[in-house]
Amino acid sequence: MPGSLTVLAPDGVPEITAGTDLAAVLLPLLDLADGDVLVVTSKVVSKAEGRVVAGERDDWIAAETLRVVALRGATRIVRNRLGLTMAAAGIDASNVAAGSVVLLPEAPDASARALRRAIAERTGANVAVVVTDTAGRAWREGQTDIAIGAAGLRVLESFAGQVDAHGNELAVTAPAVADEIAGAVELAQGKLGARPCAVVRGRADLVLPAGEAGPGAAALIRPEGADLFGYGAREAVVRAVGGAPEHRAPFGSAVTAEELADALRRAGLTAHADAADVVRCGSERRAAVDIVAFAHGWSVAEDGADLRLRPLST
Missing domain, CATH: 3.30.1330.100 (CofE-like)
Structure with missing residues (x-):
């Protein structure tokens, strides 16, 4: 011991x-x-x-980046090619000749x-x-x-x-x-x-x-989607609003119907879990429903006057 x-x-x-x-x-x-x-x-x-390579640090940061996690002014927190989430992709410009960086x-x-x-x-x-x-x-x-x-x-x-x-x-x-x-x-x-x-x-x-x-x-290293904070707070909002399929993975796998219904209600929407894989919601604020559903791994379809949501895995 x-x-x-x-x-x-x-x-x-x-x-x-x-x-x-x-x-x-x-x-x-x-x-x-x-x-x-x-x-x-x-x-x-x-x-x-x-x-140790020659070139501009910003160019090498871009080359070593899989995706941007968060931006704050000139600071870039990224998930790099090794799967590490780090500032500037882990690239170092100290203790090397000017015009070079260490990958x-x-x-x-x-x-x-x-x-x-x-x-x-x-x-x-x-x-x-x-x-x-x-x-x-x-x-x-x-x-x-x-x-x-x-x-x-x-x-x-x-x-x-x-x-x-x-x-x-x-x-x-x-x-x-x-x-x-x-x-x-x-x-x-x-x-x-x-x-x-x-x-x-x-x-x-x-x-x-x-x-x-x-x-x-x-x-x-947590696998993509298993990190509870796959995006910075601002970036998560932008990605969810944008709704591009390639930006979905860092949000993680689909939640349960009850969890989604609760999230929709916390967003001020009327929703209830109709079954293990179905959530029904009013259509008055369709854009908001799409955003919440995207962030939780569900899809949205019209069902008469209401909306029917289903997890993407089904």
């Missing part, structure tokens, strides 16, 4: 360039043992993998697996690897590091079904331990400390057996 945790972020990491053998550079600075977790920033991984690794979990294998081959140590990047939080000020790549690590620690000291059964308690490790390491690294790697010792229980990669940090 965990009781203590140590984090060591060494100095002396040289400038990383395309083609750098990260294992060869980092191993002389580290004293690794079985059960350790090696944490490296995405920037050094990207530099080693040749992900996130092409496949962070694969990068972590490759580094884990290299360490095992050269040292024999069974070490987990985490690749980190910085992200904001929707409801809190400031940023913290999160895991965007992982290998050999249980990224979630599930306590579902266990019982606390008072006899209460835990239902959905699942700490994102990979993210917690990333945040702890950032404290030791320091934002301006030029320490892009660190070793965490004390949680060998999270490290998988040699040769097992595990689910990777991708397992921490």
